[in-house]
Amino acid sequence: MYANTVAAYARGVTDFAAFCRRQGVDPIDVRRGIIAAYLADLHARPPGGGCAGRVCNLTALAPQPSNASLRHRLTIIRLFYDYLVEEGVRTTNPVARGRRGKLGGGSQRGERGLIPVHHVLPWIPSEAQWKSILTAARTEPIRNRLMLALAYDCALRREELCALDTSDFDPAHRLVTIRAETTKTKAGRVVPYSAVTGELLAAYLPARRTLSRTRGPLFLSTSPRNRAMPISKWTWSKVVYALGCCAGEPKLGTHTMRHLCLTDLARVGWDIHEIARFAGHRSIQSTLLYIHLSARDLSAKFAATAAELHEARLASIAELQL
Structure with a gap:
């Protein structure tokens, strides 16, 4: 597993360096604008893979890189620049971090990162x-x-x-x-x-x-x-x-x-x-995280257990409408 992780991080850094070369920028001197351009480039790339010789007209419908994939690639680049800062090659990291903080009275104040966190439910086939x-x-x-x-x-x-x-x-x-x-x-x-x-x-x-x-x-x-x-x-x-x-x-x-x-x-x-x-x-x-019951399942459970209770609690609303 660790070897796979190292290989994935190496691919990420290599891909980013290749993008910088295409932009005519030295990776050591990158600023935030290049980071944003790289993320846009990743999002615009066509998905990999194919239909292995089969007849398929759905390639154009294949999904774009997920939020999690983009965040993973951004993490790789952030750690790369953390290393450069630690080694004294750079003074700052161009990859912005999301932060949480507190204002007076306990209210929360946050600073968003380049990619917001999305917790998307996985696709379950019907x-x-x-x-x-x-x-x-x-x-x-x-x-x-x-x-x-x-x-x-x-x-x-x-x-x-x-x-x-x-x-x-x-x-x-x-x-x-x-x-x-x-x-x-x-x-x-x-x-x-x-x-x-x-x-x-x-x-x-x-x-x-x-x-x-x-x-x-x-x-x-x-x-x-x-x-x-x-x-x-x-x-x-x-x-x-x-x-x-x-x-x-x-x-x-x-x-x-x-x-x-x-x-x-x-x-x-x-x-x-x-x-x-x-x-x-x-x-x-x-x-x-893996248990995602369908709306049909939830409807059946609701009808079998809670429907009468909810109807009783909402009866007064119905009376007012009448």
Whole structure:
């Protein structure tokens, strides 16, 4: 995980330096105007990826960089200039920070950063949208269908899914072990998977043996360039992006199946602590971020529990209107 973080930060700094060169500015001498121009450039860039040779007319509808992505890139640049200030190369950091302060009487006064914080709810596909995704997945290779099924069944993160090993599975009890070293929290867990996913696993293993007969990483590349090598998380991202385009759902991402699974568990009445253990969360607060019941679910719950109470409390308003 730390190596991936370092690599991501290095890519961010390299990209910013390339932008500065295109602007004819030395990165050491950058002022706030260049930082703002860089953020505008990031926002205007077309999204990466493609449809991997499939017929797709939805590329233009793909989302622009998210608020979180822009804030992450800005954090990379801020830390870069923090380092330059610490080393005495610069006297100030051109990346403005948001600050909170208090005025007299305890009132709050804040200074906004370049990018405001948005807490956007993740996209959860409806029943019709999920059906479209599954219909499009029917034409995918057996490996991709199994990966999609496991991502949903076990609420797996992208890294956890791609790191699965043949020895992680207990087919007799339909259990899979998520090893600690592959998880975000460095805490392992054992989760079940459905009979349908078990059938896909049984169908995939013979196909895998045509690539390698040795035990090890479960999901192998079929590309001539990387044949029989473990599939990378970037390859899985491209597969999911292409699948979403061809299903008419360009919002589909590698984390969508995890969101949908955890939300479905809440819909059928799982306790929040049970969902947290299933998801591998250390904090209940983390779990709450993944539970986004639809308006239909909330309407049904309201009708079953609180509708009469609310009607009684608002009855006087109705009488005044009459």
